[in-house]
Amino acid sequence: MSVKLEDTLKDENLIKRLEEIAKDTALLHGVLMRTKDTPNSPEVVSYAPFTLFPTSVPAALFHQALAVQTQFNRLVDRVSQNHSFLEDTLASTIKVDDFTARLFNIYKQVQQEGHAQKIVVGLNRSDYMLDHSPDGRTSLKQIEINTIAASFGGLASRTPDVHRHILKVANLPDECSLVLDNNPAAGLAKGLAKAWELYGSKRAVVLFLVENVQRNIYDHRYVENELWKRNIPVIRRQFEDVFRTGSLDESKRLFVDGHEVAIVYFRNGYMPQNYTSEQSWEVRLMMERSVAVKCPDISTHLAGTKKVQQELARPGVLECFFPDEPETVAQIRATFAGLYTLDMGEEGDNTVAMALANPDQYVLKPQREGGGNNIYGSEICEVLEKLKNSSERTAYILMDKIQPVPVQNILLRPGAPLKVSSCLSELGAFGAYVRKGSELMLNECVGHLLRTKSSEHADGGVAAGVAVLDNPLLV
Template sequence: MAQGILAEVMADTALVKELADVAKDEALLKGVLMRIQETPNSSELVTYAPFTLFPTPVPRAVFFQAMEVQIHYNTLVDRISRDHDFLRDALASTVEVDQFTARLFSIHQQILAEGGSQAVVLGLNRSDYMLDQQDDRSSSLKQIEINTFAASFGGLSSRMPDVHRHVLKVAGRLDESRRILDNDPAAGLARAVAKAWELYGSERAVVMFLVEDVQRNIFDQRYVEAELWKRNIPTVRKRFDDVCQTGTLGPDRKLFVGGREVAVVYFRNGYMPQNYTSEQCWDARLMMERSLAAKCPDISTHLAGTKKVQQVLARPGVLERFFPDQPEVVKQIRATFAGLYTLDMGPEGDETVALALAAPDRFVLKPQREGGGNNIYGPEICQVLGAVKGSERTAYILMDKIHPAPAQNFLLRRDGPLTATSCLSELGVFGAYVRRGGETLLNECVGHLLRTKSSEHSDGGVAAGVAVLDNPLLV
């Protein structure tokens, strides 16, 4: 196993350096790439995306549990997005105090009032988990969150298995190298995008990636684009400013940007308040939502991925609303839930505040934000809850802190030290679905992502500069 390798090589500085050099070169050869921090928009200067020297052991049973439940999570997200009464009630307290969620919800309400928009619904999501260590012998799968918007690293994680296989071979561990599973989320995500494009019905129309102004992680997206070009499906990359300046919506609700008809809008930008730098950006979002183009995600699916919805789903009886005749599905999904608690005004919310203040180290305080680095831990929970006034607390939810078992590994970063580190890992599972009207035409689990970080860090992903890419070594 990987830990066995570490035990043998940690004392051999020369061997560790050799394996690290091999690993970095292999990552570059396989295209595990990011633009460097100093020139985030220039592809002339790139480096390897940060990753672990060795794959991390993951129990086989919990890995396949996560993979198998993904199609049910796809169905759940899609059904939530269609249950407008549920979304309204679930988010009622949040939209009163969280301006960003309120703004999204107002677009949702406007689209509903106009009778909806596109006939084709495309969902690309990623459900993230940690393994909660119950004792020395067992661990359970607990969901951190589900990302319905810009779920990243499907491209780079498609290249990671070959990197770690090669490292293990060089280390003389051929048997372990064979236990790293094939993984190609990029192809699976592109397959769903291609299906939505085909259903739109125009070979001239494009798939538009709506992207950030700063694009350091561009290669992750390029792999999905490359899969689409293999199918002769044209793609373009546009920013909010491009849509603001050149976007038009015809009387037939066809969307044109830069003179090109758009069949699919794949949002890789727009999930944080700071992405909307002007009122024109909000106008552009509304225009795209009103169009016939398939949106990934559309506004209701965006809202379905909020932390508040995650907390409401954990309440008794709520999952049964979406799977009324499928108790086994409810059981599978509920088994992955961590403890989630409301901060709504009233006795239940008051009790949650008391719990958090009494034992802040037991919990994570989560705002309605995506992108990593937003969660609040430990004594800071007391500071935040002590500072919020009245209903302002409903902008957050409280979740049990998950306690995964640490493992030793080396984190390879550009110009970073080569030292063994105590690490924690997070498993992500990619899902893809396509629906036209009331008929689901595609619903798949399309791959996985393992991210690992030093155990000294509480929060943060790869793009945030904290976690690194990894592979599960099933044990």
């Protein structure tokens, strides 16, 4: 954080004045969430939690994250098309993880029938933290890549103006210019629009498959409105709606409520609890079998699992996906943290021993999205002592714990006291790609996201109620 910003944080009177201005500015700019009490009603809304000030991020590492995103898009797409790699990689996981197994069963069924649709659209977000090594170097290390329901592209499009206004009022005009424009909502919509055009029916709709509780609806609405601007019709439905009113015709076209569906955009379906009944699984299978374009399709969903992430970090694996592109391999590999298998056998046994000896140096990760699932410190010992001789340990991977340097900021949340906190940040880069058959029609990095949380919280994102929205201040 700049010296001026640090001094500003010490000025209690100014901070108190900025608090009200900041919250009003967030509301004025549409940085919104529905409330916990009325998550499905637009009658009462609040600001989405955010930092009072933007957080300093080294410009070189920020640009590195954006530059590598198109290569991660290509990697995810290639992994999704490699049946033997997915089958071999997930073989141990699907024996012990029921959720991944059910997804994989749908994948196998679609493989056997043959893909009804040759158009693929991927909207993903690769998340990083800045690792500070003992020798003083700072490097960009990937936490994970989200290939389904990657969120906050909408709200992140609105936060730069909020922070610029706060900096102006705080008499920090020089810092204003270091907050970049950002519009992931438009970029994500561009990917969906390209796939919709390729589908080739002007009457067909984009179906947002959404959760029952919709606190984060405004994040969706920004992407939705970008599509409407292009005269692309959008409908929002839940699993149960599609079960009631959805069907395939003899050509495997998907119809919901009488609308032909060009694209199913999954903003749901990434966690076991999203599938509230067998009907939800039947709907997922029906959608995957249809000629509707899926964002993501089932193979791309599986390509985002932690086990695939761990396998891609093995020596020689990236080279299989980019056989004649050593620079691409180096660019991607530079962002990898240490990742270790817990498969049964000597290699997995060594990983268990390593984790038990130094649990504070690692993170134990299950095959889950949505934040708040990872295991740290002494809890790693509890889990691995229980599972070390059981195949159930293969439901997890082990990863080096990234060591960022905390910074001071103020986290603004409804009902929370105004106080300076020690904070850690996570940088995300949004990617959009569209492929038709073997031809990549679009491949772009479409924006970024910075989320910040108090350093006392080990895990969890904005939707999980731990992190808040932020902006990088490039230094």
